[in-house]
Each structure stands twice: as C-alpha cells, then as structure tokens.
Amino acid sequence: MNKNIKRYAELKEQERAIQLELKELKADVMNIVSESDGEKLETELGLFELRAGRKTWKYSDELILKDSQVKEKIKSMKKQEELSGAATLEKSPTNLVFTARKGSDAR
Numbered sequence: 001m002n003k004n005i006k007r008y009a010e011l012k013e014q015e016r017a018i019q020l021e022l023k024e025l026k027a028d029v030m031n032i033v034s035e036s037d038g039e040k041l042e043t044e045l046g047l048f049e050l051r052a053g054r055k056t057w058k059y060s061d062e063l064i065l066k067d068s069q070v071k072e073k074i075k076s077m078k079k080q081e082e083l084s085g086a087a088t089l090e091k092s093p094t095n096l097v098f099t100a101r102k103g104s105d106a107r
Contacts, residue, residue, distance in 0.1 A: 009098060009100065012098045029048065033049070034050060
C-alpha cells in the first residue's frame with residue numbers, strides 16, 4: 001500500500017479521535033473558565049476565552065412562510081436559467097473524502 005495513502009488514513013482517524021475528545025472536554029473547560037473570572041483564564045499554556053457566539057433569531061411564522069416562498073421562487077428561477085443556458089457552470093473543486101472501513105485500524 002502507498003505510504004501516503006496509509007498516512008492519510010491514519011491522520012484522518014487521529015483527527016476524528018481528537019475532535020471527539022475536544023467535544024467531550026469543551027463543557028468542562030468552559031465551566032473552569034467561567035468560574036475563574038467569567039470570561040478569560042490565562043494559563044502557562046495560553047489564554048482561554050469565552051466569547052459570545054453568533055446571534056440567532058426566532059422569526060414569526062408569517063415571515064418564515066414568506067421566506068420559504070421566496071426561496072422556492074428563486075430556486076425555480078435558478079433551475080430555469082440552468083436549463084435555458086443563461087446560467088453558466090463554474091468549475092467545482094475536487095474534494096477528497098476518506099471513509100474508514102469498520103473495524104479497520106489505519107495504522
């Protein structure tokens with residue numbers, strides 16, 4: 001097997017494991033920072049900060065319905081342009097997707 005293929009698979013598995021561990025640690029670390037002074041915690045490792053996330057809004061059912069209708073109209077208009085040739089297809093990037101076999105160890 002090609003060494004780059006094998007290494008890529010190993011790194012993707014490590015990335016998945018790291019993301020899972022980070023997710024598990026996040027709530028605890030956020031609590032520690034919050035209990036320190038509320039927003040920041042300076043350590044020998046670096047600065048941990050709690051920052052406001054993106055604002056989310058809850059809209060009225062009436063506006064949600066109108067939004068949905070407008071989106072459907074635009075979707076329909078885009079499809080018409082694609083079919084008529086008025087829209088031009090831009091090159092789409094190629095992505096590499098790796099799916100590990102169940103029970104396989106890339107190492």
